[in-house]
Amino acid sequence: MSEAVIHEEHHDDHDHKPTGIGRWLFSTNHKDIGTMYLVFALVMFFIGGAMALVIRAELFQPGLQYVDPVFFNSMTTVHALVMIFGVVMPAGVGLANWLIPMMIGSPDMALPRLNNMSFWILPFAFALLLSTMFMEGGAPNGGWTMYPPLTLQLGNAFPFLIFAVHFLGISSIMGAINIIATVFNMRAPGMTFMRLPLFVWTWIITAFLLIASLPVLAGAVTMMLTDKFFGTSFFSAAGGGDPVMFQHVFWFFGHPEVYILILPAFGIVSQIIPTFARKPLFGYESMVYATASIAFLSFFVWAHHMFTVGMPLAGELFFMYATMSIAVPTGVKIFNWVATMWRGSMTFETPMLFSLAFVILFSIGGFSGLMLGITPADFQYHDTYFVVAHFHYVLVTGAVFALFAGTYYWLPKWTGHMYDETLGKWHFWLSTISVNVLFFPQHFLGLAGMPRRIPDYSVQFADFNMISSIGGFAFGFSQLLFLYVVIKCVRGGSKVSDQVWEGAHGLEWTLPSPPPFHSFTTPPQVTDATAHS
Amino acid sequence: MFFNKLRNCLLGAGTMFSLLWAGAVNAEWGLNMTPGVTPVSQDVYDLHMLILYVVTVIGIIVFSIMFWSIFHHRKSKGAVAAKFHHSTFAEIAWTIVPVLILVGMAVPATKTLIKMEQTGDADITVKITGYQWKWKYDYLNEDLSFFSVLAQDSNEARQLGSNIDPASVDHYLLNVDQPIVLPVNKKVRLLTTANDVIHAWWVPALGWKRDAIPGFINDNWAIIEKEGTYRGQCAELCGKDHGFMPIVVKAVPEDEYEAWIEDMKLAQAEAAASGEREWSKDELMAKGKDLYAKNCAACHMAEGQGVPGMFPSLAGSPIVATAEGLPDHIDRLLNGKNLMPAFGEQLSDADIAAVITFERNAWGNDTGDVVQPKDIKAAR
Numbered sequence: 001m002s003e004a005v006i007h008e009e010h011h012d013d014h015d016h017k018p019t020g021i022g023r024w025l026f027s028t029n030h031k032d033i034g035t036m037y038l039v040f041a042l043v044m045f046f047i048g049g050a051m052a053l054v055i056r057a058e059l060f061q062p063g064l065q066y067v068d069p070v071f072f073n074s075m076t077t078v079h080a081l082v083m084i085f086g087v088v089m090p091a092g093v094g095l096a097n098w099l100i101p102m103m104i105g106s107p108d109m110a111l112p113r114l115n116n117m118s119f120w121i122l123p124f125a126f127a128l129l130l131s132t133m134f135m136e137g138g139a140p141n142g143g144w145t146m147y148p149p150l151t152l153q154l155g156n157a158f159p160f161l162i163f164a165v166h167f168l169g170i171s172s173i174m175g176a177i178n179i180i181a182t183v184f185n186m187r188a189p190g191m192t193f194m195r196l197p198l199f200v201w202t203w204i205i206t207a208f209l210l211i212a213s214l215p216v217l218a219g220a221v222t223m224m225l226t227d228k229f230f231g232t233s234f235f236s237a238a239g240g241g242d243p244v245m246f247q248h249v250f251w252f253f254g255h256p257e258v259y260i261l262i263l264p265a266f267g268i269v270s271q272i273i274p275t276f277a278r279k280p281l282f283g284y285e286s287m288v289y290a291t292a293s294i295a296f297l298s299f300f301v302w303a304h305h306m307f308t309v310g311m312p313l314a315g316e317l318f319f320m321y322a323t324m325s326i327a328v329p330t331g332v333k334i335f336n337w338v339a340t341m342w343r344g345s346m347t348f349e350t351p352m353l354f355s356l357a358f359v360i361l362f363s364i365g366g367f368s369g370l371m372l373g374i375t376p377a378d379f380q381y382h383d384t385y386f387v388v389a390h391f392h393y394v395l396v397t398g399a400v401f402a403l404f405a406g407t408y409y410w411l412p413k414w415t416g417h418m419y420d421e422t423l424g425k426w427h428f429w430l431s432t433i434s435v436n437v438l439f440f441p442q443h444f445l446g447l448a449g450m451p452r453r454i455p456d457y458s459v460q461f462a463d464f465n466m467i468s469s470i471g472g473f474a475f476g477f478s479q480l481l482f483l484y485v486v487i488k489c490v491r492g493g494s495k496v497s498d499q500v501w502e503g504a505h506g507l508e509w510t511l512p513s514p515p516p517f518h519s520f521t522t523p524p525q526v527t528d529a530t531a532h533s
Numbered sequence: 534m535f536f537n538k539l540r541n542c543l544l545g546a547g548t549m550f551s552l553l554w555a556g557a558v559n560a561e562w563g564l565n566m567t568p569g570v571t572p573v574s575q576d577v578y579d580l581h582m583l584i585l586y587v588v589t590v591i592g593i594i595v596f597s598i599m600f601w602s603i604f605h606h607r608k609s610k611g612a613v614a615a616k617f618h619h620s621t622f623a624e625i626a627w628t629i630v631p632v633l634i635l636v637g638m639a640v641p642a643t644k645t646l647i648k649m650e651q652t653g654d655a656d657i658t659v660k661i662t663g664y665q666w667k668w669k670y671d672y673l674n675e676d677l678s679f680f681s682v683l684a685q686d687s688n689e690a691r692q693l694g695s696n697i698d699p700a701s702v703d704h705y706l707l708n709v710d711q712p713i714v715l716p717v718n719k720k721v722r723l724l725t726t727a728n729d730v731i732h733a734w735w736v737p738a739l740g741w742k743r744d745a746i747p748g749f750i751n752d753n754w755a756i757i758e759k760e761g762t763y764r765g766q767c768a769e770l771c772g773k774d775h776g777f778m779p780i781v782v783k784a785v786p787e788d789e790y791e792a793w794i795e796d797m798k799l800a801q802a803e804a805a806a807s808g809e810r811e812w813s814k815d816e817l818m819a820k821g822k823d824l825y826a827k828n829c830a831a832c833h834m835a836e837g838q839g840v841p842g843m844f845p846s847l848a849g850s851p852i853v854a855t856a857e858g859l860p861d862h863i864d865r866l867l868n869g870k871n872l873m874p875a876f877g878e879q880l881s882d883a884d885i886a887a888v889i890t891f892e893r894n895a896w897g898n899d900t901g902d903v904v905q906p907k908d909i910k911a912a913r
Binding site for chain 2: 062063064065067068069070073135136137138141142143147149150153155156237238242243244277278279280281282283284285286308309310313316317320321324325327328331332334335338339340341342343344345346347348356359360363364367368370371374375376377379380382383384444445447448449451453454455456457458459460461464
């Protein structure tokens with residue numbers, strides 16, 4: 001695909017590009033690795049999505065129709081692991097790989113071989129995880145949160161789950177190290193930190209979150225491994241351990257993880273809205289500080305995921321106040337995006353549509369998040385469909401919508417072809433309508449008393465579950481359209497200019513479309529006038 | 534029936550968004566949290582409504598500004614982009630205003646939380662223990678304890694491919710064989726703990742849920758102000774039948790409660806006495822069949838076939854289907870092994886004798902063994 005139009009000054013690059021399968025297996029090129037990450041994420045998106053459809057099919061009506069409860073629990077567990085570690089995280093790293101060198105004016109990532117390894121660990125990690133589907137006793141079914149003692153009851157799949165998590169962690173940590181090394185060392189002359197595009201900023205902060213939180217997860221699951229096989233009792237009350245300690249350690253990872261998933265999405269949207277509003281991002285500095293504050297605070301709120309375990313009053317109050325405080329920097333970001341649109345000159349191409357939907361629907365997820373942070377009310381909301389609705393609003397209409405937006409926004413740059421705008425808009429409208437039919441009724445289900453992670457429910461919940469399932473199938477099948485649009489765009493289409501979008505600013509838009517194999521072989525000079533616009 | 538339902542749902546989908554933003558509460562559709570029947574549940578409901586209104590108003594303001602901008606500041610209407618990109622005043626304002634709103638929310642939330650933690654001075658204490666997948670209730674002041682499991686009609690209907698319409702079952706999945714009975718207007722202290730994995734005891738009408746954790750005891754309280762039957766479910770994923778361990782609380786006047794306690798004690802004394810006599814095979818088989826469905830079928834399945842790789846088959850098993858296996862069979866029931874719980878602490882001698890007799894003479898197992906309560910007593 002990158003054979004198309006290559007500008008005069010980049011002629012030499014032809015000679016250095018490997019060909020065939022070796023180009024991908026041994027790749028040290030940030031664009032090829034970025035492409036592999038994105039393709040991998042897309043494949044996993046459909047695998048995880050198929051699992052979600054099994055869940056929604058079973059929940060279409062009360063009674064058990066298709067799957068037994070153990071398989072149902074495996075579906076909820078593996079769906080979550082696939083979507084978090086196989087879709088949103090790799091897609092975020094894929095975008096970082098493609099874009100960070102182009103945005104900061106460097107030829108490639110700082111550590112290309114590490115880059116290759118961090119990608120190629122992923123398929124093996126998921127082979128381990130997904131192979132458990134075919135094992136006696138079934139795939140992991142204790143929830144993606146892997147709480148003991150329940151997860152310790154898992155059969156043959158248990159060590160596979162633990163080692164898959166270890167591998168995924170190693171892969172992400174290496175990716176994070178690479179991103180930090182790249183941004184700290186490879187910026188073009190004049191590209192100061194406060195001139196970095198916001199996408200780069202959100203990724204540096206995300207990378208630090210990854211490095212700080214993933215070893216904690218690795219520790220927690222390793223303790224569980226020794227509890228199972230080597231006779232320790234970290235989490236067994238009978239042996240003097242504490243099952244709640246796992247939850248504390250897990251969520252000390254788990255809450256920063258939430259921001260690992262969403263901060264790059266903030267970055268994507270912060271690139272797109274100024275482009276289509278034709279107006280600079282409002283409050284750049286406050287956006288950077290808000291992102292950093294959110295990341296910092298994310299280490300002090302973990303126990304809001306476990307208000308019902310029975311903490312002392314002081315603990316509950318502390319975690320309630322800390323959680324509520326995160327609404328402040330998050331609000332600042334929303335207000336800045338709205339202020340960026342204000343008195344702009346807006347057009348509504350597909351990336352902008354997804355970004356606007358992101359701002360509204362992520363806010364709704366934020367609102368329900370604030371409600372969940374109110375501890376006494378959480379005693380009712382906790383572990384119900386209200387929580388399911390909340391985190392799908394922030395992760396699907398938040399993170400995944402931003403990934404769609406980013407894909408439409410940069411796909412013409414990557415391929416040199418414009419995607420099919422009509423089909424893109426169809427994809428947007430089908431997705432946005434169906435995703436709300438899918439998740440909005442789940443708020444009502446949760447408030448009315450339906451617990452999460454149940455394969456069957458009493459008849460009073462039947463109507464909203466049916467609506468939700470209809471939305472689920474519509475959303476799922478709408479994504480085939482996305483696949484088609486992407487493939488069509490990669491294969492051909494009308495040629496685009498270097499700048500692609502009228503309002504686009506930043507170094508990546510000064511490169512040819514598609515960009516040369518090595519991004520900037522001579523570093524560009526960055527000034528205040530070329531940054532921040 | 535199915536298509537009518539589908540049509541209702543599609544109609545409902547059209548109206549539900551407007552319903553939410555209007556703050557309307559439609560009981561039939563189960564749109565909102567219950568105000569419940571305790572002082573605490575009312576406070577929690579009020580907090581929920583307050584924060585819901587606050588975020589709804591903020592949402593309407595922010596999204597209105599955004600949509601105003603989307604409609605008016607569009608290129609197709611000839612809008613020319615302004616150049617401004619910074620305002621310290623705006624940044625400070627939209628930091629401070631949310632902080633003030635949050636402080637306003639934190640004050641009532643803190644008050645309610647402090648109230649919820651006042652578990653002292655209880656009139657009655659009930660210890661609730663979660664098991665995979667049933668609840669045990671111990672009335673600590675009364676020397677009374679019993680298990681509560683999913684009602685048999687729900688249990689039959691919820692099997693994969695049962696072809697029983699859930700709508701035809703009384704309170705499908707929310708009914709139990711033995712509800713917990715509590716007096717109204719008394720402060721009841723409810724302790725939660727668990728025997729195997731983590732569960733969570735949740736009756737929405739009481740206004741809270743609390744995890745039941747092995748090795749830990751959490752305390753909670755409720756004063757039920759209104760007579761009635763209140764239903765809930767386990768709220769923490771606890772394995773295969775997490776969705777099938779409901780909770781039913783019956784709140785009754787104090788004299789009815791006292792009478793119920795006496796009846797329960799009488800019934801338990803009778804059950805204990807029945808362990809002293811000789812049982813006929815038919816009696817044991819009938820009782821065993823019933824107990825098997827309640828206690829064993831969740832894992833070993835209705836036909837004793839088990840779940841490969843997780844729960845062993847009992848049909849044709851060397852322990853269950855051969856004469857030599859009998860001592861091991863009794864030992865498994867009494868003391869458990871791996872995931873098999875120790876039923877010695879859950880069931881009486883007569884119950885265990887009945888289950889063992891049933892298992893040894895069902896699904897093609899034909900040992901002909903008749904195990905008496907005294908055999909179990911001797912093996913304890």
